[in-house]
Amino acid sequence: MPSPPISPAAATAYFEFRSAEHVPETHEWPGLHDHPSVDAVAVAGRDDEVPVVDLGCGDPAAVARALARAAEEWGAFLLVGHGVPEGVAARMEEQIARLFALPAADKDRAARRPGEMNGYGRPPYALRFSRLMWSEGYTFAAATIRDEFRRVWLDGGDDYLRFCEVMEEHHREMMALGKRLVDVFFRALGVTDEQIAAGETEREIRETLTATMHLNLYPKCPEPERAIGLAAHTDSGFFTLIMQSPVPGLQLLRRDPERWVTVPAPPGAFAVVLGDLFQLLTNGRFRSAFHRAVVNGDGDRISVPYFLGPPGGMQVAPLAAAVPPGRKPAFRPVTWPEYMRVKGKASGLDASALAMLQVPEEGEEGGVVPPKN
């Protein structure tokens, strides 16, 4: 990506996507087609079918096996049979479309302030790039919904209340689902139900999960092949439950040969993407997925990643159950905020943050920074 990073003024300036007839230079991304985009279908000799995990299939052992395979080989999957009521996603879409359709002045009041996570605007990592993405976003800690959206709806009236109720409903459903999934992940790692019940760390991880929500609107784009909705990245926390419009846009990088596999968007399914701290927690057995979001020329797409991770003060270290007997943990312990600092530094060095946290094997040189991904 050419430097220098986008200027603070350009990064915060409001861009009117609706009236754009072309993708302006500020939003034009080179290198988007360095690897081909392919559909998630079986191709001879290549596995491009995004795994599907059916939580409701009634066979816990089969669910754990499917999850282990998806987490090891893809770091991502589609989740069905989860029991979240159908209406939740439709209500979310309606409210999010309404939020982003508000006048710029209302949204600007809630603009993210430097150094803060909550607010309207580009995610902090977007500021590293020299180009802008074709999306509008709003990030907030799920525990702060009522306070956060008073910045948008000053009067706290019916529109505000309705919006908050819908966000809270989604938060409740996703947190419950996230906790269920944590247990299935542990089972997929080979931890027994009794060990989970007795294991302090496992219990603490499930009981202290924290959630950040991000609302993404990818407006219809006049030249979708020249713009990107969200640049390629890995999520940093444990895992992300992504609600998406029934319009594909999420892509996963697969290797040998490198290609972007487009994740299907069947109504009712969630896309699940594993984050870097889950890779660390599972001693590298389950891996984070490099992904991006592309835009399209047919219509808007909305997505709501629900990022689950540890509380800020918790040290995340490889689980004993994930470390092979007689071996040392492969990573050193780290808190989420510390990890974010390492990741920020690593991006400047074009290095992998996880590799920087790796504990060298006996007899191996430490401090070597392999190239990113």
Ligand SMILES: O=C(O)CCC(=O)C(=O)O
């Ligand atoms: O829009 C999507 O499907 C992906 C969003 C995403 O990866 C993110 O916000 O971290």
Ligand SMILES: [Fe+2]
């Ligand atoms: Fe992501």
